[in-house]
Amino acid sequence: MVDFSFSEEQKLFQKSLREWCQKELPLEKIREMDSKGEISRGIIKGMTDMNLLLMTVPQEHGGAEVDWITACIAAEELGYADLSIAVPVLFLVETSWGFVMDKYCTEQVREEIIRKAIKGDAFIGIASTESGGGSDVAAIKSTGRKEGNSWILNGEKTYISGTEEAKKMGGGYFLLVRTAPPIPEASHKGITAFYLPINADGVEIGKRLEDMGRMAISTGSIAMDNVKIPDSYRIGEEGRGFYLTMEGFDNARLLIGATCLGASQRALEIGMEYIKERKAFGSPIGKFEGIQFDLADLWAELEALRSLVYRTAWMNEEKYRNKRFTPHEVSKYISAIKLKVPPFAFKVFEHVMLWLGAWGYTKECPLEMGLRGIMSYYIGAEGAVNIQRIIIARELLGREYIPYK
Ligand SMILES: Cc1cc2nc3c(=O)[nH]c(=O)nc-3n(C[C@H](O)[C@H](O)[C@H](O)COP(=O)(O)OP(=O)(O)OC[C@H]3O[C@@H](n4cnc5c(N)ncnc54)[C@H](O)[C@@H]3O)c2cc1C
Structure with missing residues (x-):
């Protein structure tokens, strides 16, 4: 059972x-x-x-x-x-x-x-994306050069969450740099992960970016000019950084799915309260099928996605605790979450805002904050939607079907 x-x-x-x-x-x-x-x-x-x-x-x-x-x-x-x-x-x-x-x-x-x-x-944040692009992690240009028992880091990362928080609170980043030239057909090799302390000499935090949402947490850029760090700041083996990053992405994408469930649930509750009260043409608008069928569809989809998220959370736990599933197997499901839940949450906010009429468009109503915030996950924070499709198709068809190989 x-x-x-x-x-x-x-x-x-x-x-x-x-x-x-x-x-x-x-x-x-x-x-x-x-x-x-x-x-x-x-x-x-x-x-x-x-x-x-x-x-x-x-x-x-x-x-x-x-x-x-x-x-x-x-x-x-x-x-x-x-x-x-x-x-x-x-x-x-x-x-x-x-x-x-x-x-x-x-x-x-x-x-x-x-x-x-x-x-x-x-x-603690993640510094992977560069101005040249985020999806193709293996194409990063920032470098790490070994010098004795130290590493010299150079390059620039951008669209990085939490740069102002790191400045204020201290700490730093799980940083990804290239430490060996790319091997043809395996450009993801030769990438190493490091702990980059935000206050290291040669680190400069760029101006805060003006995002459209999730305004209470910053995004910015990090420039590294001959930053010298000890080898003890290396995270994992040399050349294994890409794999570690995929592991981090998986965990982040799973939690993004759960976050979007919570936000969607709240938006639906706000919407339900409103449609029971708001009257048009002599009835609460919740009596109109045009509204209640939309609610039923959204609720059904939310419950289906909730099952996917928690089942995958269980798989992730089994992967770590009992080695019951392979990381790739779990990634397939996690990518399904990242592919489906943020756009669904965006749809919930959009639809509920329509039920709310003009009030939904004001800042007195909390839903516009959600629409702006959810968009960050939909657009690509912790991985763009098409990248999730590539991962799922890779797991379904086999690695020989990866489009860029
Ligand atoms: C609010 C926010 C916070 C972020 N925080 C961080 C952070 O803390 N640390 C960090 O490292 N990065 C962060 N990012 C960057 C994020 O990881 C990248 O946005 C993401 O990886 C996508 O990269 P990109 O924006 O450069 O888009 P690109 O990689 O340039 O992609 C652009 C478009 O092309 C599509 N595409 C790319 N390749 C293919 C393909 N092979 N087939 C079909 N379509 C394709 C993508 O799906 C996307 O729609 C953040 C982004 C946002 C929006």
């Missing part, structure tokens, strides 16, 4: 997080953070108290060591609360990239960033 219910511990966690969010992240506060362009320090501290930061990291490294289903519950609750999607971004970027960094880094890096980030005293 299959049991789809959460464990007692997971239910308890969900309840206490919902209560914390109701108290600490009411929609007025979300609006305030969206206008101010920053997540308040108190929220980050509160997230620490709730053991949310890097929550899947093993206890012996200072984390809460929760399973990936619990991490998805957290992402869903934060998405439900913060419709602007900024707090969920902070949560999921740190959880997914902090997990991978912790798994492969040295004890020194753990001391310098992982343990601090768990306490909310440092930020």
Whole structure:
């Protein structure tokens, strides 16, 4: 038999997080953070108290060591609360990239960033994308050159989440650079991952980009001019950075799916409340089939995607804990999530805004924040939609069908 219910511990966690969010992240506060362009320090501290930061990291490294289903519950609750999607971004970027960094880094890096980030005293992000493009990770141009027991880093990363937060909180990035020339037919080899401290000599943070959404968390660029770091900042083996990055992307994409479920659920609830009250032509508009059929379709799709997200979270957990599924097998499902859930969430916001009429177009209504925030995941943060299609087709047809090989 299959049991789809959460464990007692997971239910308890969900309840206490919902209560914390109701108290600490009411929609007025979300609006305030969206206008101010920053997540308040108190929220980050509160997230620490709730053991949310890097929550899947093993206890012996200072984390809460929760399973990936619990991490998805957290992402869903934060998405439900913060419709602007900024707090969920902070949560999921740190959880997914902090997990991978912790798994492969040295004890020194753990001391310098992982343990601090768990306490909310440092930020961890991912620095992969460059101005030349983000989808083709193997084409990055930034370099790392070995010099004795150190590495000299050069290049520029852009569209990087959390640059202002890293400046304020300290910490740094899971950085990807090329350390060996590309091998023909295997350009993803020769890429290595490092911990890049934000305050290292030669690191310059560029001007904050003016995004359209998730305003309370920044995006910016990072320039590296002969940045010297010790070999102990290398994450994983030389030349394995591409694979580690794919692992981080998978975890991030899973949490993005859960976040989008939460935001969609909230948008539907806001919509349902409205269509029961709002009258037109003598009836609540929720009585009109044109509206209620739309609601039914969205709800059905939401539940189908929720099943996909949590089943995949279970697979991810089994992959790590019991080696039951191969990473590629899990990636196929995770890419299905990244392909389907953010566009679905965008559709929910769009449709519910239509039910709300003119009110939906104002900033008195929280839905426009969601539409702007969700778009970041739809457009490409942690991977564009066509890249998910390539991954799924690769797993279905075989590697010989990868279009660019
Ligand atoms: C809000 C936000 C925050 C971000 N934060 C970070 C961050 O913290 N760290 C980081 O490293 N990056 C970050 N990114 C960058 C993100 O990873 C990239 O946007 C993403 O990888 C896509 O890269 P690109 O934008 O350069 O688009 P491109 O790679 O140039 O792709 C453009 C379009 O072409 C399509 N395409 C590309 N290749 C193919 C193909 N083979 N077949 C068919 N279609 C194709 C894509 O689907 C896309 O629609 C962020 C992006 C956003 C929007």
